[in-house]
Amino acid sequence: MNDIAFGTAMTPSHLSAYDACKAGDGTGALEIMQSVIGKLTGNSQAYHELALRRYEEKKFAEAERLIREAIAISVDEALLADLGKILRANGDSHGAMAAYESALELNPRMAAIRNNLANILLDHGRLDDAIFQYKQAVDCNPGYALGYKNMGLALEKAGRLDDAENALRKAISLQQDFYDAQKPLAFLLAKQGRIDEATKIYFWWGILQFEMRSQAIWENLSFTESMYLRAFEAGVADPAPPFRLLYIPELRPEMEAPAGHAFSMSEVPELKEHPLMDCPRPILAHRPPRIGYLSADFFNHATMHLMAGVLESHNRTEFQFEIFSYGPAERDRFVQRIEDTGMPIIDLSEVTNREAAEIILDRDIDILVDLKGYTQKSRLGIAALRPAPVIVNWLGYPGTIGHKQLADYIIGDNVVSPPEHAPFFSERLALMPHSYQPNDRMRPLPSNLIRSDVGLPENGFVFCSLNQTLKLNPETFDIWARLLNEVAGSVLWLLEPASRDVRGNLLRELADRGIPEERVIFATISPQTYHISRLRLADLVLDTFPYNSHTTGSDALWAGIPLVTRKGSTFVSRVAASLLTTHGFPELITESAEEYYKVALELATNTERRLAIRQRLEACRATSPLFDTIQFTRDLESLYRSIIANHNLPEDLRAQVVTV
Template sequence: MNSFVNRNHDPAKLWERALGAFANKDYGQSVKILQSMLIQTPRFAEAHHLAGVCYLMQNKHVDAERCIKKALSFKKNAEFYANLGLALQQAGNADGAAEAYRESLALDPSSFRICNNLANIYFKLNRYEEAIALYRQAISHQPDYALAYKNLGSILTRMHRYDEAEAALKHALTLDNSFIEAKDMLAEVLIKFERYDEAFPLMRSIGAWGKLQFEKRKIIDWTDLPEIDHACLTQPVPSGVAPAAPWCLIQMPGITPDIERRAGFDFAGHEFSELKQPPLCTPRKPLSRAGKLRIGYLSADFYEHATTHLIAGVLEAHDRSAFEVTLFSYASRHDEMTDRLVQSGLAFVDVSKMSDQVAAQTIFEHKVDVLVDLKGYTTGARLGITALRPAPIIVSWLGYPGTLGHPRLADYIIADQIVAPISHAEHYSERIALMPTCYQPNDRSRPLPPAPTRADVGLPEKGLVFCSFNQILKFNPETFDLWSRLLRSAPDSVLWLLEPKLERIRENIAREFAARDISAERIHFAPFASRADHTARLRLCDLALDTYPYNSHTTASDALWAGVPLLTLSGDIFASRVAGSLLTAHGFPELITHNENEYIELALEIVTNRERLAKLKVDMDRVRSSSPLFDTTRFTQDLEQLYRAIVDDHNTPDDRRGAYVSIQMQM
């Protein structure tokens, strides 16, 4: 009996069994055996290391770090440091991982994999040139290392060095033609070169349906779009393909609130390793209401950008006696609008050159109470900052029209009863905080110049002018069908759109309308203009036609400010209800429709009753000065009250919270 027990507890036998369990991927059993073994051989470094690797394979990063550090206390080893770096990296500790990888390379300078891993960390920390040098070092040690070529292509793409990126990615594919990630990134580079005929087949071949439909919409290439949309909405994203950002999906007619939320959750999980890292701020830590409330606004758009034009007046109107306001900017531009905000006395902190980790730490050190993210999933966003939770309360507002889908990215979303009715709350990862009128701010100090003549802007002297100055990616076949019916019903009418950047897009628009019996002469294009000139020419329009499912946002409020009636079609997602919210706040809910038949019927009624159209335009001009939509002072007061209500809600136990956060409108 004693000899049997001794044999089963012999360290050499236990080591063999632990290795066997590990080889069979029974990591939990391997750890149990190693724990028994280490009672007898507590200084056996390899056993501590193997236990750490077992924990690593189970995504137990804290235990992995503890065991591997124990191994290193007995033996300095390149592999030990490498796996410590991996554990720290997967836990989101970029700085710790980088230090571990450097120690590993000091012991084994020829390790191409560790060169690649350390380069990945430097990429994350915005240390681009150091990362490039390490990718090249990895390739010099292992010339057939396709992964390093792909990663090199990725960082060169980030740096807009597209020629070099294309070469690196194509080399990766010569080494491994089945490398899905390299194909995915190469397609992105080809899009930058506007080489759509090469990019689209590549995207189709790997099942990158979300990005394919988005890029096709951007150039009005609607070939096979129903098939592509169906695949995007019904098929999981293939392994190796980066999911499309939710912002790329809300143009799709088949999008639903549930799909949008799941897309946000999946995208966040794929993109933001910071979600695995401990938050900088303790969740649900009560906040004091005494003294000034510290509000931080985080954005890349504090320059001549649509979002900042909307919010500038609010930022300037904040009550400085009750609120301490700081703008945290990661903008790549600085212009007159930036100067306007700075000169208004707002604290301005530039975090553009910082990594997400350092930027989050900087915000944390400013002791912000409520951090308002103004970007969401829009272009240039850095949600890795908010994923690190640098403030007790994080609010999503204005930039992205919808839920972020992941509860750690934002606690609240500022909305209103039109864009986010409480019946839709289950589709939001955030708690809904309701403004009493419209969620969108507007700056009453914006200019309202007199209109030019039609001849000045190339429009016919007579007839109706319909306009839709929306981004081209919001257009779709269904919308063109409706607009074409309207144009055919009013033979003297024209449609005015923003001039596309590419001649190819202009040709595609003409072709689509020609297929619907609308000649090219009836489609007019407005070139780029200053904000004041654009507002002035808007006043020549008779009726603004909204897009669906991605409504006009700033474009809609621009039209209403210029006194142009707006016809909208309202749907289920936030983005498809924005124009309805604006019209309701402005006092014209009768211009909201809820299906295609209503949309075309109301449009035809307005077109055929020119007196009604004329009266709408007169009424639009009359209410401008008194409309809640353009009352910046009242909006700011309501917003400040809502921030206080959000703090109260944050401090309230879950079992005593209401379904949403709301306030009474300031009078």
């Protein structure tokens, strides 16, 4: 908040409110200001400050009432400008425009107000008037970088590309690292074929494509992806978080390790510190191997939905297991299940990475299994300090870490990480005999619901994909829209986005493909038991590409619903194929977009075949290796022994691929 200027009538109450605001105590200031208003009349400034507080609280109607009280007492350009701001926030753009114009009548040199007025004019399609106001703004304040940026955007819309380029370059010259000006300038240059110039100005393509994807803003998405890939191949790409790159359809497996290496070197400072183990010791044979699981997700989380049964099934006579948790102190049934195993749970949430690594080192762990990788809230700095002889990357991050110091092995299988893909990984491959992804045999069995319980139409075919918005993309929607247009009366069942804006973007994309809003049903995020039960109401689950269904794929198969997938070349694009191969349904795995469409259409239109597959899915739930948690655990333990045997060999004799 700006400093409060109470003029000459500053009372002790005014001073107290002023001091509270300066100290950051908004609540205290608000209480004092309310007291002032209650005691004094004719005090415009008190009304003004209280209106701004209500604005910050998003109580726009109350803010408008208070600021109009202030204006009724005495009017000035600052009050009118803030009235415009409040009215615009409350959806009254015409009132805001009038307020800004009134403010400019009192003080024509207010650059920011001209900029705000221009923004509204632009929203109303008055492009020339908006450009005029932006020009007036920068004339009033030649150092106004935001004004130049906005003028550049308007000029581009008007087709005045040279003028737009000049304005954007001026904005960047005035404000170093002006992200919001660099991005449109790079787009402008690239659209003119000036790719090299564009990449020199704006290197954050990897992060940009992720943000566009998370909001379902798909215009120029493919262009942004291609710009990132060009920058990557030219060696000038930003070190974007690798997890954010897995959603790019054109990402090739050989690109993942270099991307991970660049990011880790930029963002994991512990890689530059001295490791705790300079020369990893052999793993001793005279005692049970000591395995440590490291994660922030040992609670009601997708990771525990998959592996809770593994922890319960571990052989704690032949192995010793410990849990190293740096996540929140939750209390739920998954936490209770871990506690019931008797495994020690060591809380690392309030210690530094080095302190955490020293704790792990002191507990003499042989294999530290990192269940996070590059996923949200990970602490790769712990692994970087090498607190165990062997570090394994498994489950959380579906791909290579990219830096040998962060992981020695990655647990995969012959589908997600076949031996011929070994050169694409910084880790050695440790391959499970079936799918690398565990499943919890104790997960709830689906119960009976009816379609009306979840808002689905009683009749009609239900295509389902309850995946995050991030996994969706234009090519996928193209195929799904073709299916919906081909299958009369069908609907698409999607996961409800967190934002109404994102929901609107998804509906708009489908409408552009001929699918009206009434044929799209959104499902809220729900508890696991209910979620699995409702899945049975779908007719066919459509997988996403390139980022496949993982836990959601297992959920669909457990519920007994056919899942059609498209297998790609990267780990993340082969996960559902791994699940289906293990489960005995290779006919649901496709190799191209067109084959994916044809298989899905065949299942949607051939009721007899689809029901036969559903019957098989129901029958094999109890016998499939995909859901045999105990056998999976025995295989995993055998794989740990293979890793230990390989580790104990001289470096030059260690195999690049180990199996059970």
